[in-house]
Amino acid sequence: MVQDLRSVLRVAQGRQTQTSAVVLNGRMLYSGCERGPRQATMATRANGQARCIGPSIRSGIGWRSMLRRPMSKRAQVQVLAQEVQLVSGQSVKLAFADQGYTGKEPAQAAQDEGIEVQVIKLPEAKKGFILLPRRWVVERSLGWLNRFRRLARDDERLPETLVGLHFVVFAMLMLVHAAPILQSA
Numbered sequence: 001m002v003q004d005l006r007s008v009l010r011v012a013q014g015r016q017t018q019t020s021a022v023v024l025n026g027r028m029l030y031s032g033c034e035r036g037p038r039q040a041t042m043a044t045r046a047n048g049q050a051r052c053i054g055p056s057i058r059s060g061i062g063w064r065s066m067l068r069r070p071m072s073k074r075a076q077v078q079v080l081a082q083e084v085q086l087v088s089g090q091s092v093k094l095a096f097a098d099q100g101y102t103g104k105e106p107a108q109a110a111q112d113e114g115i116e117v118q119v120i121k122l123p124e125a126k127k128g129f130i131l132l133p134r135r136w137v138v139e140r141s142l143g144w145l146n147r148f149r150r151l152a153r154d155d156e157r158l159p160e161t162l163v164g165l166h167f168v169v170f171a172m173l174m175l176v177h178a179a180p181i182l183q184s185a
Helices: 002-012 073-088 104-112 135-146 159-184
Strands: 021-030 047-053 064-066 094-097 116-119
Touching (some): 073 104
Parallel strands (some): 021 094, 094 116
């Protein structure tokens, strides 16, 4: 039912029913000492659970991966590419990613799944605020997720529970976008 809703929204926006591009991003959910499976990032020394997010709400349900062990963004590309192709039915051909996904290994891992990774970088000379293309899509989706109190911090013991909550939240957000379309019909 959620996939049908996603397809209806895409057709109403003048797009194809299947997603052809995905935006990859990740962030750490910070937690207390007694909460579920954890990892500590070596860069920030922060305890929490990594959450990786795929396309925006307008592109489709956000594909997620909850990591049980410490992994860099580069090491996650193979798993994320497999999940994206499984959910999309092998329709995704391009992935926009931030600088955490640079290198030959992530590009090759995604290429093995039929996805080309395009890393979005800042121009050489940075002066002031520069809006990176396609980067705002994921940041907007993460902002929408933070409106839901249960997803603002990592208070769930099991990663599966958090994945389920994300699915419900993205379905609710798609219904919000579907309301004007249904009212005009």
